[in-house]
Amino acid sequence: KQSFNKDDAFLFESELKEDDRMIMETAREYAQSKLEPRALKGNQEEYFDQDIATEMGDLGLLGSYLPPEYGGVNASQTAYGLIAREVERVDSGYRSFMSVQSSLVMYPIFTFGTDEQKERFLPKLATGELVGCFGLTEPDHGSDPGSMSTTAIKTDGGWILNGAKMWITNSPIADVAVVWAKAKENKEDEGVIRGFLVEKDMEGFSAPETKYKMSLRASETGELVFEDVFVPDENTFPDIKGLKGPFMCLNSARYGIVWGAVGAAEFCYQKARQYVMERKQFGHPIGANQIPQTKLADMLTDITQMQLLAWRLGELKDSGRLHPSMVSLAKRNNCGKALEIARVSRDMHGANGITGDYRVIHHVMNLESVNTYEGTYDIHGLILGRELTGIQAFTPKG
Numbered sequence: 486k487q488s489f490n491k492d493d494a495f496l497f498e499s500e501l502k503e504d505d506r507m508i509m510e511t512a513r514e515y516a517q518s519k520l521e522p523r524a525l526k527g528n529q530e531e532y533f534d535q536d537i538a539t540e541m542g543d544l545g546l547l548g549s550y551l552p553p554e555y556g557g558v559n560a561s562q563t564a565y566g567l568i569a570r571e572v573e574r575v576d577s578g579y580r581s582f583m584s585v586q587s588s589l590v591m592y593p594i595f596t597f598g599t600d601e602q603k604e605r606f607l608p609k610l611a612t613g614e615l616v617g618c619f620g621l622t623e624p625d626h627g628s629d630p631g632s633m634s635t636t637a638i639k640t641d642g643g644w645i646l647n648g649a650k651m652w653i654t655n656s657p658i659a660d661v662a663v664v665w666a667k668a669k670e671n672k673e674d675e676g677v678i679r680g681f682l683v684e685k686d687m688e689g690f691s692a693p694e695t696k697y698k699m700s701l702r703a704s705e706t707g708e709l710v711f712e713d714v715f716v717p718d719e720n721t722f723p724d725i726k727g728l729k730g731p732f733m734c735l736n737s738a739r740y741g742i743v744w745g746a747v748g749a750a751e752f753c754y755q756k757a758r759q760y761v762m763e764r765k766q767f768g769h770p771i772g773a774n775q776i777p778q779t780k781l782a783d784m785l786t787d788i789t790q791m792q793l794l795a796w797r798l799g800e801l802k803d804s805g806r807l808h809p810s811m812v813s814l815a816k817r818n819n820c821g822k823a824l825e826i827a828r829v830s831r832d833m834h835g836a837n838g839i840t841g842d843y844r845v846i847h848h849v850m851n852l853e854s855v856n857t858y859e860g861t862y863d864i865h866g867l868i869l870g871r872e873l874t875g876i877q878a879f880t881p882k883g
């Protein structure tokens with residue numbers, strides 16, 4: 486008789502290809518042995534250990550889907566997602582580091598960059614010797630990046646950047662920032678968004694840290710400030726123009742988050758399952774009561790749906806059939822469900838659930854950011870709504 490798998494009820498892992506499974510196992514072993522022991526300190530002390538960059542690089546976990554000449558291991562998109570799941574099982578902040586480096590920095594350089602840019606940056610980003618960040622959001626423009634204020638004015642041999650980006654993962658430790666800015670005073674491209682590679686020692690550029698976050702505390706977050714920063718032509722993406730550029734990067738990063746949320750949710754569900762069997766009240770394990778049992782049943786039902794969505798999305802991406810609205814559907818669903826599961830698990834742990842040691846509230850707080858960044862829960866609902874009706878509802882009518 487087939488036994489029931491309490492962690493993978495519909496046995497999705499048995500469908501994985503051998504290469505993908507091997508990468509998943511490498512990531513799992515690394516995350517459990519090297520990241521898990523750092524997670525509590527990272528959260529309590531608001532600390533990202535930069536050795537993590539080179540450790541992940543050594544294992545081929547950064548930009549894994551790129552070809553070997555640029556430091557990747559030609560991994561499938563499914564494998565990339567499985568890495569995100571294992572890393573986020575420990576901490577969404579570590580997955581953030583990995584996602585930004587892989588999807589928001591290496592992907593655009595690989596896709597939009599010149600050969601010289603690829604050779605200069607990609608191999609070192611893949612080993613973790615260089616760290617990158619991605620600047621789209623601004624203090625006054627989050628969900629609506631198309632209204633951004635950061636400007637780029639063409640000058641001899643390059644562009645002059647002015648403005649500021651905010652809430653930028655990795656910014657205080659980044660060697661290179663992929664920055665999106667609007668061309669100004671430019672006949673051909675007035676108001677068109679272009680991409681730039683801003684390096685940390687460029688004059689007029691700074692990246693102050695944003696301290697005292699209550700979420701993603703093990704991830705470095707900061708601003709990017711540009712005061713007449715000269716960016717030479719060789720640091721400009723030559724051809725990509727418009728919002729399509731950053732959104733193509735977001736398709737990849739949001740896809741990784743779909744998987745990452747599965748890992749965080751699985752952790753919280755497994756902890757709740759263990760806790761209600763060990764903790765006794767009224768002379769019985771808490772798990773002997775109906776309410777905790779149906780809470781566990783709801784969690785596993787949601788997780789099974791999340792696993793199958795992520796796995797199927799990976800297959801569609803690997804076979805070139807992914808549509809961005811599929812990513813919105815899955816990002817919205819998996820982040821919203823993961824957050825709900827983490828909150829319920831926290832409740833099932835009673836007072837212990839508020840302590841760092843159990844690491845559940847840590848996931849609750851992290852998932853608040855994950856549900857917000859890369860397009861909020863509601864913005865992805867509106868993207869789907871527009872797809873379904875053909876009518877955009879981002880701006881009020883009347």
Ligand code: TGC
Pocket residue numbers: 580581582584585619621622627628629630631654727728729732733735736738809858859860861864868879
């Ligand atoms: P819209 O008119 O929809 O589109 C403008 C142009 O972009 C194209 N496009 C896409 N292309 C590829 N993939 C997609 N997903 C695309 N979505 C749109 C579109 O075809 C059009 O191209 P063209 O050639 O016709 O000009 O633009 P809009 O201004 O109406 O967009 C509205 C909306 C809400 C969909 C969009 O602004 C949005 O997605 N907002 C959310 C912002 C967001 O996600 N920011 C993320 C910042 S990065 C981040 O959070 C990193 S956290 C990382 C971590 O720590 O893990």
Ligand code: FAD
Pocket residue numbers: 585618619620621622626627628629651652653654655700701706854857858859860861862863864867878879880
């Ligand atoms: P707002 O856009 O001001 O939205 C506030 C609320 O209003 C949300 O609930 C939203 O859903 C709702 N809302 C907004 N517009 C509408 C509408 N038209 N209809 C209905 N509801 C609406 N950005 C980067 O560029 N790079 C990064 O590396 C990065 N890292 C991040 C790391 C962290 C920890 C966090 C928290 C954010 C990060 N971000 C990054 C920024 C992130 O992408 C934005 O926070 C997100 O896009 C939302 O923008 P906002 O915070 O300005 O919220």
